[in-house]
Amino acid sequence: xxxxxxxxxxxxxxxxxxxTVTTCPLVEARAPRADLADFTVRCPEIAxxxxxxxxxxxxxxxxxxxxxxxxxxxxxxxxRFVFEVRGTGTAWLAERTVGDALDILGPQGNGFxxxxxxxxxxxxxxxxxxxxxxHACKPFGARAAVLLGFRTAGLISMVxxxxxxxxxxxxxxxxxxxxxxxLVTDLxxxxxxxxxxxxxxACGPKPMLRATAAIAEEREIPCQLSLEQRMACGVGAxxxxxxxxxxxxxxxxxxxxxxxxxxxxxxxxxx
Amino acid sequence: xMMTTPNLTVNIAGVTLANPVVTASGTFxxxxxxxxxxxxxxxxxxxxxxxxxxxxxxxxxxxxxETPAGMLNSVGLQNPGVEAFIREELPWLKAQGAVVIAxxxxxxIEDYCAMAERxxxxxxxxxxxxxxxxxxxxxxxxxxxxCASVAAITAAVRGACRKPLIVKLSxxxxxxxxxxxxxxxxxxxxxxxxxxxxxxxxxxATRRPVLANNVGGLSGxxxxxxxxxxxxxxxxRVSVPIIGMGGVxxxxxxxxxxxxxxxxxxVGTALYADPFASVKITRGLREYLERHGMADVQExxxxxxxx
Numbered sequence: 001x002x003x004x005x006x007x008x009x010x011x012x013x014x015x016x017x018x019x020t021v022t023t024c025p026l027v028e029a030r031a032p033r034a035d036l037a038d039f040t041v042r043c044p045e046i047a048x049x050x051x052x053x054x055x056x057x058x059x060x061x062x063x064x065x066x067x068x069x070x071x072x073x074x075x076x077x078x079x080r081f082v083f084e085v086r087g088t089g090t091a092w093l094a095e096r097t098v099g100d101a102l103d104i105l106g107p108q109g110n111g112f113x114x115x116x117x118x119x120x121x122x123x124x125x126x127x128x129x130x131x132x133x134x135h136a137c138k139p140f141g142a143r144a145a146v147l148l149g150f151r152t153a154g155l156i157s158m159v160x161x162x163x164x165x166x167x168x169x170x171x172x173x174x175x176x177x178x179x180x181x182x183l184v185t186d187l188x189x190x191x192x193x194x195x196x197x198x199x200x201x202a203c204g205p206k207p208m209l210r211a212t213a214a215i216a217e218e219r220e221i222p223c224q225l226s227l228e229q230r231m232a233c234g235v236g237a238x239x240x241x242x243x244x245x246x247x248x249x250x251x252x253x254x255x256x257x258x259x260x261x262x263x264x265x266x267x268x269x270x271x
Numbered sequence: 272x273m274m275t276t277p278n279l280t281v282n283i284a285g286v287t288l289a290n291p292v293v294t295a296s297g298t299f300x301x302x303x304x305x306x307x308x309x310x311x312x313x314x315x316x317x318x319x320x321x322x323x324x325x326x327x328x329x330x331x332x333x334x335x336x337e338t339p340a341g342m343l344n345s346v347g348l349q350n351p352g353v354e355a356f357i358r359e360e361l362p363w364l365k366a367q368g369a370v371v372i373a374x375x376x377x378x379x380i381e382d383y384c385a386m387a388e389r390x391x392x393x394x395x396x397x398x399x400x401x402x403x404x405x406x407x408x409x410x411x412x413x414x415x416x417x418c419a420s421v422a423a424i425t426a427a428v429r430g431a432c433r434k435p436l437i438v439k440l441s442x443x444x445x446x447x448x449x450x451x452x453x454x455x456x457x458x459x460x461x462x463x464x465x466x467x468x469x470x471x472x473x474x475x476a477t478r479r480p481v482l483a484n485n486v487g488g489l490s491g492x493x494x495x496x497x498x499x500x501x502x503x504x505x506x507x508r509v510s511v512p513i514i515g516m517g518g519v520x521x522x523x524x525x526x527x528x529x530x531x532x533x534x535x536x537x538v539g540t541a542l543y544a545d546p547f548a549s550v551k552i553t554r555g556l557r558e559y560l561e562r563h564g565m566a567d568v569q570e571x572x573x574x575x576x577x578x
Contacts, residue, residue, distance in 0.1 A: 014363045016304045021546055064491045065337045065543055089337070105546070230333040230481075232342060233543045237300040239320070239349045240335035254328050254349060259304075 016236055020045040021105045029098050032157050037094040040080045046106050050074035052136035053111025053226055053263045057234035059103035060089040066105060068231045070132035082131045108234055109262050112136045112201050112224050119198040124188055124212050126204025132226055134161055136201055141166035145191055149184025153177035185211040197221050213266035223266035229257040244270040277560035278567040281535050283512045284435030284460035286396045288315035288370055288535060290553045291568055295516050295539030296321055296374035301360040305546050312368030313550050315535055321374045321401050324382045326352040331483040336472050341491025342540060343470050345484035348376055348404060353386050357393050365394045376401040380424050384431035391433035398434045403441030403466035405488045415441040418453040429458030439463035442501055451505040461512040465498045491540040492518040499531045506532025506573050520548055522555025529571040
């Protein structure tokens with residue numbers, strides 16, 4: 001293993017991986033919770049190019065920076081993305097309604113390398129990190145075990161979508177209000193004890209990712225993590241979204257979440 | 272009357288730019304990302320990511336934070352080093368037909384001179400002396416905040432440099448016009464201004480600075496009035512070409528910067544919201560000149576009629 005790409009992937013012509021900047025209509029806008037928006041846009045260029053784990057940069061009115069949002073699903077001409085309202089930019093975005101045009105850049109980044117989808121895989125998601133796992137788990141169907149962790153039952157979302165994809169979904173909550181009372185990584189340990197796991201894919205808060213990486217390392221299971229960092233350009237030009245990683249020769253350097261990631265092999269991440 | 276296409280070319284220290292819109296160093300990498308959207312030859316020039324003698328890993332994250340009408344960055348000059356640039360980036364950039372401005376930063380005057388000398392043997396078109404980076408502890412802005420140190424470093428690099436030399440000025444000074452005069456008197460062929468303004472954001476929940484470096488450089492429309500004022504003040508004291516930058520996002524902003532006294536403008540932060548901002552500004556400038564029946568964009572330079 002050890003896919004490690006620095007300064008982004010390049011095409012034969014020396015350019016970075018291509019992306020589109022386009023204006024596309026919002027065709028579905030739902031609010032599963034007051035602070036969560038579930039949007040679908042009609043955007044054939046991005047929908048057809050999108051790979052699981054990639055993200056889009058959405059322009060929010062007059063704000064200086066676009067907001068990076070992971071692609072939850074891409075199907076036909078449609079791109080679905082789910083985001084939490086965290087500040088004034090995402091609040092502006094959440095107020096858009098069906099028919100509004102959104103200015104979107106993407107798809108961007110190196111997503112999950114799914115490998116052999118006929119083998120069992122485990123997906124570990126925490127909080128708002130669960131959304132990109134839907135696109136990734138679909139090709140595995142019933143061979144996907146999807147372990148989702150939340151602070152409390154009221155924050156649980158998208159379980160039906162994962163079930164509709166055929167996945168075996170297990171829940172954990174910090175306060176025990178739903179599913180396992182404890183951490184989602186407890187579920188991961190139990191799943192690994194119960195039978196062979198060929199691959200782990202994870203997205204969520206840093207402590208969860210770090211614990212997931214430790215479990216994967218001790219059990220020698222290939223593991224890919226989708227990371228987050230404050231981002232500006234989203235295309236690899238500004239070098240803002242740095243993530244420390246270990247090179248094959250053991251030296252450390254800063255890679256970039258937007259162009260080298262957002263998905264990294266767990267073994268290269270320096271915590 | 273025959274409608275003629277206005278002349279958008281600009282001469283910066285002997286180098287002809289096809290138009291007066293360049294990219295600001297640090298916002299455009301080495302061109303490989305935004306080059307997927309439009310030919311790089313459509314830009315007046317590309318100021319590449321700041322280079323140092325050896326590879327620099329840059330600062331710890333978080334490195335960026337949005338602010339009202341702007342952003343802070345503390346990237347810390349992450350770059351592969353001047354030799355890797357010459358070997359791996361420059362030939363490709365030149366093959367795209369781009370005019371290349373090599374932005375250089377160092378810890379010592381010797382570093383700057385060594386880089387200027389090395390780059391003089393390459394295909395770079397101009398060298399931009401970065402004495403205004405607010406994000407590195409040694410060097411950077413330390414050289415750019417007094418007339419004496421600006422004079423010393425400009426004179427030293429001038430002696431080592433066989434390319435046109437641009438000095439990029441920091442706004443974090445008491446009197447930028449005095450600094451500009453020092454740079455020009457000691458060999459600057461052109462000036463770039465402004466670099467970012469030192470700023471800070473604090474997360475009130477954690478009571479910690481948002482940036483891991485605590486402070487960072489402020490850019491974006493928030494700084495534009497300061498940049499316009501500084502270009503105007505410097506234009507009043509020097510006659511060398513000025514590349515004006517700081518929050519330029521639209522063609523109207525570019526016209527304002529030219530009226531203040533800039534011969535060209537650089538676009539940076541605006542690219543993050545609209546990657547096409549630079550090429551749209553060029554188009555907007557052309558249309559503006561046509562509407563006003565102007566033959567040459569340079570007619571705008573310094574044409575503000577001050578009260």
